Amino acid sequence: MGSIYKSLLIIKSPIKSFIGFTESSISLLKHCTNHRLITQGQVIHTHLYKLGISSHRHIAVKLLIMYLDFKKSSEVDQLLKDYNTFDMIVHNCLISANVNWANVDEARKLFDEMPQRNEVSWTALISGYLKCGRVDESMELFRRNPFQNVISWTAAISGLLSNGMRLESLELFLEMLRDGVWPNNVTFVSVVRACTEMEELALGVSVVSLVVKLGFEEDVSVCNSLITFSLRLGEMDMASAIFKRMGKRDVISWTAILDMYVEMGDLREARKVFDEMPERNEVSWSAMISRYTQKGYSKDAIELFRQMIENRINPNSSCLSSAINALANLKLLQPGKTIHAHVTKIGLANDVFISSSLIDLYGSCGSPNDGRLVFDTVQNKNVVCWNTLISAYSSNGQHEEAKKLFDQIAVKSIGSWNSMVTGYLENEQYDKVFEVFNDMLLSGQTPDISTLSSVLCACANLTSLQKGKDIHGKTFKLGFQHNVFVGTSLVDMYAKSGDIENSKRVFNKMTEKNEVSWTAMIQGLAENGYAEESLELFQQMEKTTCIKPNELILLAILFACSHCGLVDKGLHYFNLMETVYKIKPNERHYTCVVDMLSRSGRVREAEDLIKSMPCEPEVNAWAALLSGCKTYGEDEIAERTAATIQELAEQKSGGYVLLSNVYASAGKWREVLKTRKLMKERGLKKSGGCSWIEVRNELHLFYAQDASGNELNEICGVLEQLKYHMLVLYEHN
DNA sequence: GGGGAATAGG
Numbered sequence: 168m169g170s171i172y173k174s175l176l177i178i179k180s181p182i183k184s185f186i187g188f189t190e191s192s193i194s195l196l197k198h199c200t201n202h203r204l205i206t207q208g209q210v211i212h213t214h215l216y217k218l219g220i221s222s223h224r225h226i227a228v229k230l231l232i233m234y235l236d237f238k239k240s241s242e243v244d245q246l247l248k249d250y251n252t253f254d255m256i257v258h259n260c261l262i263s264a265n266v267n268w269a270n271v272d273e274a275r276k277l278f279d280e281m282p283q284r285n286e287v288s289w290t291a292l293i294s295g296y297l298k299c300g301r302v303d304e305s306m307e308l309f310r311r312n313p314f315q316n317v318i319s320w321t322a323a324i325s326g327l328l329s330n331g332m333r334l335e336s337l338e339l340f341l342e343m344l345r346d347g348v349w350p351n352n353v354t355f356v357s358v359v360r361a362c363t364e365m366e367e368l369a370l371g372v373s374v375v376s377l378v379v380k381l382g383f384e385e386d387v388s389v390c391n392s393l394i395t396f397s398l399r400l401g402e403m404d405m406a407s408a409i410f411k412r413m414g415k416r417d418v419i420s421w422t423a424i425l426d427m428y429v430e431m432g433d434l435r436e437a438r439k440v441f442d443e444m445p446e447r448n449e450v451s452w453s454a455m456i457s458r459y460t461q462k463g464y465s466k467d468a469i470e471l472f473r474q475m476i477e478n479r480i481n482p483n484s485s486c487l488s489s490a491i492n493a494l495a496n497l498k499l500l501q502p503g504k505t506i507h508a509h510v511t512k513i514g515l516a517n518d519v520f521i522s523s524s525l526i527d528l529y530g531s532c533g534s535p536n537d538g539r540l541v542f543d544t545v546q547n548k549n550v551v552c553w554n555t556l557i558s559a560y561s562s563n564g565q566h567e568e569a570k571k572l573f574d575q576i577a578v579k580s581i582g583s584w585n586s587m588v589t590g591y592l593e594n595e596q597y598d599k600v601f602e603v604f605n606d607m608l609l610s611g612q613t614p615d616i617s618t619l620s621s622v623l624c625a626c627a628n629l630t631s632l633q634k635g636k637d638i639h640g641k642t643f644k645l646g647f648q649h650n651v652f653v654g655t656s657l658v659d660m661y662a663k664s665g666d667i668e669n670s671k672r673v674f675n676k677m678t679e680k681n682e683v684s685w686t687a688m689i690q691g692l693a694e695n696g697y698a699e700e701s702l703e704l705f706q707q708m709e710k711t712t713c714i715k716p717n718e719l720i721l722l723a724i725l726f727a728c729s730h731c732g733l734v735d736k737g738l739h740y741f742n743l744m745e746t747v748y749k750i751k752p753n754e755r756h757y758t759c760v761v762d763m764l765s766r767s768g769r770v771r772e773a774e775d776l777i778k779s780m781p782c783e784p785e786v787n788a789w790a791a792l793l794s795g796c797k798t799y800g801e802d803e804i805a806e807r808t809a810a811t812i813q814e815l816a817e818q819k820s821g822g823y824v825l826l827s828n829v830y831a832s833a834g835k836w837r838e839v840l841k842t843r844k845l846m847k848e849r850g851l852k853k854s855g856g857c858s859w860i861e862v863r864n865e866l867h868l869f870y871a872q873d874a875s876g877n878e879l880n881e882i883c884g885v886l887e888q889l890k891y892h893m894l895v896l897y898e899h900n
Numbered sequence: 901g902g903g904g905a906a907t908a909g910g
Binding site: 228232255256257258259260262263266285286287288289290291292293294316317318319320321322323324325326351352353354355356357359360387388389390391392393394395417418419420421422423424425426448449450451452453454455456457458483484485486488489491492519520521522523524526527549550551552553554555556557558559580582583585586589 | 901902903904905906907908909910
């Protein structure tokens with residue numbers, strides 16, 4: 168960036184004639200075109216005009232290209248007027264400009280008009296057809312091209328590749344070799360990309376030998392594409408070997424190797440490369456920022472984005488969308504809105520990547536309707552925009568809107584289906600999860616890892632073992648049985664359904680286990696009463712892996728100790744939490760310990776703990792304490808605790824529910840009714856309850872809020888009768 | 901004047 172301003176100063180300075188001035192002007196104009204520096208380009212134009220050389224043939228062509236690229240039609244018209252010979256070069260410029268604007272038909276008209284054409288005219292049109300997917304027309308032209316050279320071959324090879332015709336492009340490459348045309352560095356770049364996309368390791372290696380034979384092993388671009396090839400095929404050693412023996416490296420080489428460390432899961436090393444890179448451009452910044460976001464380090468991503476702005480690097484659309492994603496993860500609406508405003512200002516509001524990130528941001532921050540506003544302004548919506556808005560609606564419980572959108576999508580992607588599935592899952596509407604899943608299978612869409620994990624999660628929550636087993640079967644059919652996400656979901660599903668044997672079986676067979684997998688198994692064992700095994704597994708995890716215990720694992724451990732009467736062991740782990748594991752116990756951990764102490768009769772200690780808590784105790788903690796008091800006859804503490812619960816009940820709906828449950832368990836039905844009535848009067852609502860039954864492998868769910876009209880009356884009638892019977896029974900006893 | 905390599909949303 169700095170160099171262009173210096174060069175501009177030279178032009179402005181009185182030294183107007185030096186050797187190579189024309190060449191300098193041309194490269195400056197090229198620079199302005201490539202970097203979209205329109206104002207600077209115009210300044211240069213004015214100076215060249217004043218110097219009387221703006222109509223110099225080579226300069227005029229560059230000016231024409233620049234204005235064509237900036238779509239400045241009046242300037243283009245003026246130049247064409249000045250440039251009185253409307254020759255082949257001008258024609259070629261106009262053809263390639265039209266190709267860039269996706270006006271290939273206009274380009275064809277110009278091509279047909281030409282009295283004389285050269286290799287450039289042909290190649291421009293051949294690649295023009297390929298760019299808009301009109302392969303047949305392009306190939307027809309390619310076969311008729313009288314000026315076939317390495318460039319037109321390369322154009323066809325890479326064009327076929329970008330149309331997804333990988334095999335055809337490689338066949339064309341072989342044909343080219345048979346024709347006796349030698350590939351150059353650009354050809355190799357395209358061919359290596361074809362091998363990458365086909366994941367053809369052997370073929371790629373033989374291409375490498377050809378690269379060496381023809382002396383391109385020192386070419387930076389070729390090496391860069393070979394690094395990417397190695398990375399995509401998981402050959403990390405090969406990638407770093409190529410990088411190490413490169414005599415010359417550029418930003419792209421460095422960015423590619425940075426990505427290698429990220430792929431290997433070593434973000435710290437990636438950051439080291441990033442910090443040590445001799446040169447960074449917006450793509451390098453963007454790579455680092457987007458990877459931080461993807462791996463869940465949203466705060467680091469935002470921090471890097473801030474530094475980038477401070478360093479006056481212009482963020483590109485990838486960067487902006489990653490930054491917005493990071494903000495969405497952190498639910499930071501206000502800064503997100505600032506970027507939204509900025510994006511609108513610089514004219515990127517229409518970018519599909521940025522727009523879908525914005526939709527996601529508004530959805531994550533609870534404003535799906537603002538996401539809708541963004542959605543409506545996007546001109547070229549793609550399926551991701553649709554899916555993101557669906558997720559935004561459904562994760563905020565607006566299922567009708569989500570469904571309406573979903574039905575409007577003409578060509579649904581796997582993501583569209585998954586958005587619906589995840590939406591219902593998040594809102595605990597498990598029957599809908601199965602409904603969508605069945606529709607999906609009927610439509611012919613194959614589920615992916617995400618779908619199966621979600622559906623298994625629904626099975627786990629419904630403890631529907633039969634359905635879970637069906638899905639387990641499907642994972643084998645689809646070849647996902649070794650996937651870590653699917654495996655973890657299966658472990659969780661079997662554990663939650665009480666089938667601990669199968670849970671263990673799946674866990675032991677898993678080839679890759681992550682933190683979540685271990686958590687699911689440890690938790691599963693603890694909650695199914697296998698406290699000792701759970702503790703053993705925990706110790707095994709600490710010994711054999713480098714996974715650090717998380718909040719949930721420790722909760723499971725405390726739970727296990729509590730239910731097994733291992734009070735001292737439980738207290739031991741509780742004390743290790745902050746000192747060794749560096750995890751601050753939350754209210755749920757405290758509840759567990761309070762419960763543990765109360766159950767074992769150490770009621771006074773339990774009360775002391777609850778009172779010393781740095782966070783607000785859960786109602787459950789008080790309830791555990793109260794039941795401990797009852798068991799061990801600690802009337803004095805019981806009285807205090809009951810008063811506290813009564814007090815809490817005044818503030819929270821959960822308190823009343825708890826209170827009524829406490830009364831219910833004591834058989835005080837009149838008190839229960841009184842509490843319920845009190846809740847109603849105070850406008851407190853119990854959070855939506857849900858129940859279900861499984862009849863002939865079909866799930867039927869009932870929601871508390873679902874019941875309406877006659878159904879509700881019917882249910883209420885039954886309830887009233889039940890209540891009456893209970894009262895009568897109680898009074899008689 | 902024509903061909904290409906690194907980053908990117910659900």
